[in-house]
Amino acid sequence: MQKRIVILGGAGFIGTHLCLRLLEAGHEVFCVDIRDAADSPLLRSARQHPSLHLVRHNIVSPFGIRCDEIYNMASPSMVRYDKALPVEALKTSIAGSINALDTARTEHARVLFGSSGCVYDTDRRPGAGRDRCSTHRILAEGKLAAEALHRAYRDEYGVDTRIARIFNTYGPGADIMDQRVVMKMIAAALQNRDIAVNGSGDQTRAFCWVEDMAEGLIRLMEAPATEYARTVDLGNNHEVTIRMLAEKIVALTGSRSRIVHLPARADDAPRRAPDISAARRELGWTPRTPLIEGLRRTISYVEKELSGKKHAVMTWAEMN
Amino acid sequence: MQKRIVILGGAGFIGTHLCLRLLEAGHEVFCVDIRDAADSPLLRSARQHPSLHLVRHNIVSPFGIRCDEIYNMASPSMVRYDKALPVEALKTSIAGSINALDTARTEHARVLFGSSGCVYDTDRRPGAGRDRCSTHRILAEGKLAAEALHRAYRDEYGVDTRIARIFNTYGPGADIMDQRVVMKMIAAALQNRDIAVNGSGDQTRAFCWVEDMAEGLIRLMEAPATEYARTVDLGNNHEVTIRMLAEKIVALTGSRSRIVHLPARADDAPRRAPDISAARRELGWTPRTPLIEGLRRTISYVEKELSGKKHAVMTWAEMN
Numbered sequence: 061m062q063k064r065i066v067i068l069g070g071a072g073f074i075g076t077h078l079c080l081r082l083l084e085a086g087h088e089v090f091c092v093d094i095r096d097a098a099d100s101p102l103l104r105s106a107r108q109h110p111s112l113h114l115v116r117h118n119i120v121s122p123f124g125i126r127c128d129e130i131y132n133m134a135s136p137s138m139v140r141y142d143k144a145l146p147v148e149a150l151k152t153s154i155a156g157s158i159n160a161l162d163t164a165r166t167e168h169a170r171v172l173f174g175s176s177g178c179v180y181d182t183d184r185r186p187g188a189g190r191d192r193c194s195t196h197r198i199l200a201e202g203k204l205a206a207e208a209l210h211r212a213y214r215d216e217y218g219v220d221t222r223i224a225r226i227f228n229t230y231g232p233g234a235d236i237m238d239q240r241v242v243m244k245m246i247a248a249a250l251q252n253r254d255i256a257v258n259g260s261g262d263q264t265r266a267f268c269w270v271e272d273m274a275e276g277l278i279r280l281m282e283a284p285a286t287e288y289a290r291t292v293d294l295g296n297n298h299e300v301t302i303r304m305l306a307e308k309i310v311a312l313t314g315s316r317s318r319i320v321h322l323p324a325r326a327d328d329a330p331r332r333a334p335d336i337s338a339a340r341r342e343l344g345w346t347p348r349t350p351l352i353e354g355l356r357r358t359i360s361y362v363e364k365e366l367s368g369k370k371h372a373v374m375t376w377a378e379m380n
Numbered sequence: 381m382q383k384r385i386v387i388l389g390g391a392g393f394i395g396t397h398l399c400l401r402l403l404e405a406g407h408e409v410f411c412v413d414i415r416d417a418a419d420s421p422l423l424r425s426a427r428q429h430p431s432l433h434l435v436r437h438n439i440v441s442p443f444g445i446r447c448d449e450i451y452n453m454a455s456p457s458m459v460r461y462d463k464a465l466p467v468e469a470l471k472t473s474i475a476g477s478i479n480a481l482d483t484a485r486t487e488h489a490r491v492l493f494g495s496s497g498c499v500y501d502t503d504r505r506p507g508a509g510r511d512r513c514s515t516h517r518i519l520a521e522g523k524l525a526a527e528a529l530h531r532a533y534r535d536e537y538g539v540d541t542r543i544a545r546i547f548n549t550y551g552p553g554a555d556i557m558d559q560r561v562v563m564k565m566i567a568a569a570l571q572n573r574d575i576a577v578n579g580s581g582d583q584t585r586a587f588c589w590v591e592d593m594a595e596g597l598i599r600l601m602e603a604p605a606t607e608y609a610r611t612v613d614l615g616n617n618h619e620v621t622i623r624m625l626a627e628k629i630v631a632l633t634g635s636r637s638r639i640v641h642l643p644a645r646a647d648d649a650p651r652r653a654p655d656i657s658a659a660r661r662e663l664g665w666t667p668r669t670p671l672i673e674g675l676r677r678t679i680s681y682v683e684k685e686l687s688g689k690k691h692a693v694m695t696w697a698e699m700n
Binding site for chain 1: 464465466467468469470471474478517518521522524525527528529531532533535536537
């Protein structure tokens with residue numbers, strides 16, 4: 061059955077993959093984003109698809125689209141928005157969710173909210189340093205407020221809401237100027253620049269291949285309704301140390317980059333991995349793509365992007 | 381110097397005391413509330429004061445008042461709002477704060493946000509039961525989102541914001557139909573009804589006399605500005621067990637009430653008390669009124685209210 065599906069933040073990293081998969085499955089897809097879809101390397105090729113509708117809109121303002129499902133993947137983290145513009149960053153999560161939920165309510169549509177694994181890192185104790193906004197904290201607080209709104213709309217209005225707490229995800233489609241660790245290391249390796257590791261590099265992270273993530277999100281959306289707002293962690297739970305990640309990327313790219321150690325960051329968690337038992341049990345989902353395979357494909361994507369984007373790369377190199 | 385001071389939720393329990401104290405100090409006071417100030421026993425008498433301006437408004441909608449200071453004490457908890465109407469409860473905290481902060485930004489006014497000690501109780505782990513809205517959780521999530529907005533407006537727009545995490549407060553002015561433990565026990569004792577204690581009653585709480593609280597809030601508002609959004613716990617840190625509280629109230633009222641034990645509640649914290657070291661250090665504030673003295677005064681307030689409110693009391697008794 062063909063559905064009308066709205067992807068908020070559809071020109072972003074994970075949003076792009078959802079758009080493409082759902083188009084492929086034969087659905088009518090509304091890609092809503094503040095950015096031009098032409099900026100997304102993967103969406104560029106699909107722009108002429110008759111079932112893809114590009115809607116340029118900031119979801120902080122209300123909107124209405126006739127639809128059956130809404131994936132709310134809009135997140136301010138990619139655009140270095142949150143540190144300089146924390147009010148706008150919070151409003152993207154909070155007002156954006158209210159507007160999405162109000163649309164879902166009128167449309168009797170399901171909503172999946174793309175939350176973040178960083179909600180587990182919040183430390184509430186007062187203290188001068190912690191009373192300042194940090195990028196990470198602003199993202200977490202916005203996501204938590206949005207989660208509460210999704211539960212409230214479920215309980216009060218019966219809107220069918222689902223919450224995915226998304227952990228580190230990587231793969232083609234991400235902005236090569238992205239500040240997330242995999243992208244940053246691959247770009248540095250391909251340019252033979254130093255690869256920076258904070259502290260010893262013994263801290264572990266777990267990286268989920270973007271197509272595995274898109275699959276998990278779609279399964280969560282398609283799972284039967286429950287009485288409550290279903291909340292699951294999505295991500296890969298196979299941990300690697302940051303140093304090992306850097307070494308793998310150097311080896312796979314044949315780079316001359318050196319791995320250099322910067323001072324450890326105070327807020328750097330020693331471990332971060334999702335608990336995917338609920339996703340496995342309730343959605344029958346588990347990430348399948350080994351890190352080496354995902355890294356290989358990501359490297360060839362970045363290589364291609366770098367060769368086509370001389371100007372952007374220069375700017376990026378200057379910035380770092 | 382006479383200031384123009386806005387009290388959001390000024391007809392509520394703590395808001396009322398702020399209105400009266402700030403009027404007494406010679407300020408122009410704008411009491412903004414969704415309720416009629418005539419419903420507040422203490423404000424009733426001050427209604428004719430030439431410097432008191434009653435504004436009936438739901439702060440979920442924008443407002444503008446020329447002012448120097450805004451105390452945001454608006455909270456949905458009193459009106460049994462949050463369980464039945466979690467969306468509206470969250471919007472009171474979230475949209476209400478955005479509107480207050482936007483007014484503060486244009487007016488160059490200071491804002492004090494009345495947060496709650498319950499922000500420390502939040503448990504983020506997913507799980508069916510916890511994915512439902514509870515009154516306590518909705519309150520906490522709304523307060524946390526509002527705190528984040530206050531920090532963000534501080535960082536991005538330079539609005540001078542202060543955050544008070546308010547712990548259990550009691551005293552005259554509270555609604556005698558209030559569901560908070562002190563009020564509930566006093567009303568039961570005065571009517572010789574059973575006093576219910578959850579579990580053993582060995583769990584401790586700490587109760588702050590409302591005038592001490594009002595003093596702390598005013599000191600926080602008047603403290604020098606800092607680079608960050610100043611956040612402090614306010615409350616009494618002298619803990620008593622719930623059983624001891626019940627016994628004291630029975631003794632002070634000379635009641636024939638029996639203390640009966642109900643099953644323990646799963647979400648009942650064994651201890652809850654503020655850490656007031658920051659308030660002591662930075663504001664020179666400490667609560668001064670002993671519990672016995674505060675209870676005596678509260679009891680005589682409730683006695684007077686009960687005798688004047690036959691109808692309300694009947695309704696209340698029927699409800700319980």
